[in-house]
Amino acid sequence: MGAETSRLEAADARYEEWSARTTSTREIAGKAKAELQRRGQRPPAGEALGPQNMMAWWREFQAGRNFLASGAAGHRDSQPYAPAHANVRP
Secondary structure (H helix, E strand, O other), rough: HHHHHHHHHHHHHHHHHHHHHHHHHHHHHHHHHHHHOOOOOOOHHHHHHHHHHHHHHHHHHHHHHHHHHOOOOOOHHOOOOOOOOOOOOO
């Protein structure tokens, strides 16, 4: 019981720290959301991360992790990585 109490207290402390750190951002987001609702604007139907979009995002995320782990991004030989669409020159 004591170990469980300690674990829960630690989790609560982490939550309280996160809550204090993000209060301003969450308040601003709430005001923005209220203003959009007041104006009658709703998010586009296809924009939410529903199950289909989340699966596509996860596949892309995993592909990126695999790419980085393979060393193909140049991070192992200290070469900077820039996405193909970026107009960045090393």
